Amino acid sequence: xxxxxxxxxxxxxxxxxxxxxxxxxxxxxxxxxxxxxxxxxxxxxxxxxxxxxxxxxxxxxxxxxxxxxxxxxxxxxxxxxxxxxxxxxxxxxxxxxxxxxxxxxxxxxxxxxxxxxxxxxxxxxxxxxxxxxxxxxxxxxxxxxxxxxxxxxxxxxxxxxxxxxxxxxxxxxxxxxxxxxxxxxxxxxxxxxxxxxxxxxxxxxxxxxxxxxxxxxxxxxxxxxxxxxxxxxxxxxxxxxxxxxxxxxxxxxxxxxx
Amino acid sequence: xxxxxxxxxxxxxxxxxxxxxxxxxxxxxxxxxxxxxxxxxxxxxxxxxxxxxxxxxxxxxxxxxxxxxxxxxxxxxxxxxxxxxxxxxxxxxxxxxxxxxxxxxxxxxxxxxxxxxxxxxxxxxxxxxxxxxxxxxxxxxxxxxxxxxxxxxxxxxxxxxxxxxxxxxxxxxxxxxxxxxxxxxxxxxxxxxxxxxxxxxxxxxxxxxxxxxxxxxxxxxxxxxxxxxxxxxxxxxxxxxxxxxxxxxxxxxxxxxxxxxxxxxxxxxxxxxxxxxxxxxxxxxxxxxxxxxxxxxxxxxxxxxxxxxxxxxxxxxxxxxxxxxxxxxxxxxxxxxxxxxxxxxxxxxxxxxxxxxxxxxxxxxxxxxxxxxxxxxxxxxxxxxxxxxxxxxxxxxxxxxxxxxxxxxxxxxxxxxxxxxxxxxxxxxxxxxxxxxxxxxxxxxxxxxxxxxxxxxxxxxxxxxxxxxxxxxxxxxxxxxxxxxxxxxxxxxxxxxxxxxxxxxxxxxxxxxxxxxxxxxxxxxxxxxxxxxxxxxxxxxxxxxxxxxxxxxxxxxxxxxxxxxxxxxx
Numbered sequence: 001x002x003x004x005x006x007x008x009x010x011x012x013x014x015x016x017x018x019x020x021x022x023x024x025x026x027x028x029x030x031x032x033x034x035x036x037x038x039x040x041x042x043x044x045x046x047x048x049x050x051x052x053x054x055x056x057x058x059x060x061x062x063x064x065x066x067x068x069x070x071x072x073x074x075x076x077x078x079x080x081x082x083x084x085x086x087x088x089x090x091x092x093x094x095x096x097x098x099x100x101x102x103x104x105x106x107x108x109x110x111x112x113x114x115x116x117x118x119x120x121x122x123x124x125x126x127x128x129x130x131x132x133x134x135x136x137x138x139x140x141x142x143x144x145x146x147x148x149x150x151x152x153x154x155x156x157x158x159x160x161x162x163x164x165x166x167x168x169x170x171x172x173x174x175x176x177x178x179x180x181x182x183x184x185x186x187x188x189x190x191x192x193x194x195x196x197x198x199x200x201x202x203x204x205x206x207x208x209x210x211x212x213x214x215x216x217x218x219x220x221x222x223x224x225x226x227x228x229x230x231x232x233x234x235x236x237x238x239x240x241x242x243x244x245x246x247x248x249x250x251x252x253x254x255x256x257x258x
Numbered sequence: 259x260x261x262x263x264x265x266x267x268x269x270x271x272x273x274x275x276x277x278x279x280x281x282x283x284x285x286x287x288x289x290x291x292x293x294x295x296x297x298x299x300x301x302x303x304x305x306x307x308x309x310x311x312x313x314x315x316x317x318x319x320x321x322x323x324x325x326x327x328x329x330x331x332x333x334x335x336x337x338x339x340x341x342x343x344x345x346x347x348x349x350x351x352x353x354x355x356x357x358x359x360x361x362x363x364x365x366x367x368x369x370x371x372x373x374x375x376x377x378x379x380x381x382x383x384x385x386x387x388x389x390x391x392x393x394x395x396x397x398x399x400x401x402x403x404x405x406x407x408x409x410x411x412x413x414x415x416x417x418x419x420x421x422x423x424x425x426x427x428x429x430x431x432x433x434x435x436x437x438x439x440x441x442x443x444x445x446x447x448x449x450x451x452x453x454x455x456x457x458x459x460x461x462x463x464x465x466x467x468x469x470x471x472x473x474x475x476x477x478x479x480x481x482x483x484x485x486x487x488x489x490x491x492x493x494x495x496x497x498x499x500x501x502x503x504x505x506x507x508x509x510x511x512x513x514x515x516x517x518x519x520x521x522x523x524x525x526x527x528x529x530x531x532x533x534x535x536x537x538x539x540x541x542x543x544x545x546x547x548x549x550x551x552x553x554x555x556x557x558x559x560x561x562x563x564x565x566x567x568x569x570x571x572x573x574x575x576x577x578x579x580x581x582x583x584x585x586x587x588x589x590x591x592x593x594x595x596x597x598x599x600x601x602x603x604x605x606x607x608x609x610x611x612x613x614x615x616x617x618x619x620x621x622x623x624x625x626x627x628x629x630x631x632x633x634x635x636x637x638x639x640x641x642x643x644x645x646x647x648x649x650x651x652x653x654x655x656x657x658x659x660x661x662x663x664x665x666x667x668x669x670x671x672x673x674x675x676x677x678x679x680x681x682x683x684x685x686x687x688x689x690x691x692x693x694x695x696x697x698x699x700x701x702x703x704x705x706x707x708x709x710x711x712x713x714x715x716x717x718x719x720x721x722x723x724x725x726x727x728x729x730x731x732x733x734x735x736x737x738x739x740x741x742x743x744x745x746x747x748x749x750x751x752x753x754x755x756x757x758x759x760x761x762x763x764x765x766x767x768x769x770x771x772x773x774x775x776x777x778x779x780x781x782x783x784x785x786x787x788x789x790x791x792x793x794x795x796x797x798x799x800x801x802x803x804x805x806x807x808x809x810x811x812x813x814x815x816x817x818x819x820x821x822x823x824x825x826x827x828x
């Protein structure tokens with residue numbers, strides 16, 4: 001339905017930012033529906049307003065009319081538009097419910113899962129690794145880099161370690177607050193390959209302004225290459241963490257020597 | 259009931275032989291409603307200068323990230339957050355509230371309903387003193403170790419609750435104490451507005467003879483009183499979390515951080531209508547006077563505003579669509595949010611219909627009132643995108659939201675207030691403001707205001723988020739096109755601030771040298787225009803006015819004059 005409607009829409013959001021998730025089109029179409037309905041009323045009311053201001057400007061010798069607005073006929077001037085606005089409201093509410101259900105309530109069965117942990121001021125992403133199961137030894141942990149593959153249905157589990165954060169991927173039209181003490185589950189399905197911003201959308205302290213990350217959407221083959229290059233062979237993710245700590249100490253020592 | 263007021267006020271009969279007061283008792287510790295109104299107005303204007311200066315600093319940072327800002331220096335991220343937070347807090351709690359409700363309410367209500375003072379003048383004085391104290395505490399909070407609070411004006415815990423997260427161990431509690439005291443001040447003021455309007459009206463002033471501005475301030479005060487309880491409770495809990503180590507909002511210890519959001523927005527959304535309604539009232543008064551028209555459908559406007567007030571208690575969670583509340587709850591809040599467009603539209607339509615058949619004089623006050631209608635219309639309709647929960651998933655916390663609420667709050671707290679100042683200045687100070695400079699000020703303000711926020715709608719639609727001190731850190735937002743729009747918006751802000759200098763100069767010069775205003779320079783009908791300008795202590799001299807008709811009898815057929823004052827005997 002949304003694909004069909006999209007053909008008749010101005011496509012405001014798409015002209016500004018690509019649609020990289022399956023449900024992005026729904027939000028874009030809803031945006032356009034509202035733009036058309038509200039834009040119509042806005043132009044009409046503003047046009048009539050300026051007409052009145054011009055038409056009834058003060059001129060010598062002409063006295064204003066005495067209109068109370070209390071007679072039935074005069075009240076209709078407001079009552080009729082008010083029913084039309086109600087109709088427009090309903091025309092917006094119904095597709096809103098559909099979009100909201102599709103994006104935020106129904107979670108389709110996932111092909112893959114990803115765990116997202118927000119903290120002051122970084123994103124940690126737990127990818128499922130080659131076995132495509134989250135929480136096993138071959139999980140790939142990365143900071144501020146989310147790697148996903150195209151045309152795959154993902155479920156995400158969003159957590160926060162300290163304060164409120166908000167996981168926002170503008171190209172997905174996706175946003176969800178991360179609340180400490182809760183694991184919030186949602187979904188997305190990337191449909192474009194490329195690399196875009198992830199932003200924190202909730203004020204989270206001094207470095208909120210640099211709490212960004214990047215999302216890398218790759219084709220199936222490219223994603224496999226990435227998996228192979230990053231999977232710690234014969235070692236679990238826990239060992240990887242130890243290695244990286246060693247590396248850090250090494251680099252510190254190098255600095256001291258230098 | 260009208261006779262009750264003088265006795266309670268306690269100086270009902272003593273006006274004529276009132277002794278000359280010292281400067282301190284006349285202007286600082288006064289119980290005169292007009293002086294208290296001026297105190298609120300000038301404090302609000304001074305705070306607006308601070309809030310405007312903050313906006314200048316952080317907009318300069320966004321336009322020219324990292325460079326040294328004239329009159330500030332280089333801006334650190336912590337200072338940026340603090341400026342953004344306190345800009346919002348100041349503009350809402352220390353500018354919109356005091357000027358629209360307290361200043362207009364104090365100055366206009368007793369004059370418009372024809373009584374000599376507020377029913378509780380000492381509570382009124384206490385209200386201002388607590389308000390002033392709250393403003394001082396807020397300003398002090400900028401200079402304590404760690405700096406001013408920077409956790410956004412919504413102050414969401416756990417960020418706001420723990421110094422280890424927000425890095426402002428003194429700024430955060432002081433900010434919270436200041437906001438709470440400010441609210442206490444307005445509770446005291448609200449009691450006065452409601453009681454005075456209900457009990458101390460001039461003889462003959464029936465319920466539908468009350469000017470719309472008075473009604474709007476009364477309804478706004480009732481809304482404020484009904485909504486503020488949860489916020490004060492929440493603020494005390496948050497203060498305990500900050501200072502005593504309790505865990506009301508700490509999930510790890512059994513609290514719930516989302517609870518604060520409910521308490522805050524249950525107050526926060528009616529608050530929008532608390533400041534909107536007085537602005538609507540100002541516009542109603544000014545439009546009627548300068549269109550020489552009776553207000554179109556007085557009762558419909560009144561009932562719409564009451565309906566709006568009731569409905570405003572059921573929309574708060576539209577600020578929390580994506581904040582982790584049960585997603586099914588949004589069905590209710592989307593519906594109520596979109597339905598609230600109807601009473602607002604009715605009120606705007608009624609104002610527009612009032613122009614029909616009028617004889618419109620484009621005084622500066624009228625220009626500002628008309629600009630309010632046009633600009634607020636855009637602010638109102640952009641709320642539809644955000645009220646629709648589906649679109650809000652994308653637009654939440656972007657510059658689209660920011661542009662939307664500035665298109666509501668700037669018309670409310672800046673444009674409508676200017677309409678009020680230009681309109682009532684002759685009554686307040688007995689002299690006229692310069693109209694030519696007024697019109698230059700009007701066009702400069704309104705054009706540059708649109709120049710600031712229209713680019714921000716586009717930036718927000720392109721995915722730019724709020725409260726980020728340097729967009730160059732985000733590759734998708736660092737493009738030259740987007741940066742050009744930021745620079746344009748900042749330039750327009752500088753221009754808009756520069757045009758306010760014209761207003762300040764015009765205001766001060768007119769105070770001293772303006773043309774003398776008579777009692778009724780605009781040929782208006784309401785009661786404040788029948789007394790001297792400025793009104794004496796006690797307002798109406800020895801004989802209190804009596805009311806024979808409604809407040810907007812303009813251009814009545816068969817009468818020679820095109821206005822028919824409320825107090826003129828039939």
